[in-house]
Amino acid sequence: MDATTVLVNLIIFSSLFGIIYVYLTSRNKERLALIEKGADASVFNSGRKFSFSEGILNIALLAIGIGVGVLIGASLEQGGMDSDVSYPACIFIFGGLGLLVSFFINRKLAKQEN
CATH class of the missing domain: 1.10.287 (Helix Hairpins)
Structure with missing residues (x-):
């Protein structure tokens, strides 16, 4: 394995991790904000x-x-x-x-x- 293969794999997996991390943290922040404003928890189970x-x-x-x-x-x-x-x-x-x-x-x- 040469250095470019390792670098490309590292970039791909770190990008996927970053996208998933940002999605989960932003969803958590949205839910916390709705709960602080007094929204009912059934909003999260609508699907x-x-x-x-x-x-x-x-x-x-x-x-x-x-x-x-x-x-x-x-x-x-x-x-x-x-x-x-x-x-x-x-x-x-x-x-x-x-x-x-x-x-x-x-x-x-x-x-x-x-």
Whole structure:
């Protein structure tokens, strides 16, 4: 590993840490200011909770879509298409389709809960 690789990795990770740190501290300051002004604590819980099963469903369908994309990309490469085009295109297309299917399934499940 040369010095530029180490420097680039250090810059990337420190930037990510800085962004997360600023986000969390500013959110904390906003909440403290609202509490000091007498706002109700229910303001912080107004959003819908993201359940663990929805996350697993999203990841599973994304992985299935990526796997199908790799298989279709390989078959397109065997058919004569350039592998630099077939693999990324199929991975993104089928991964996106997997996330889209996951969105519709999660929406249907949320309607059934209500």
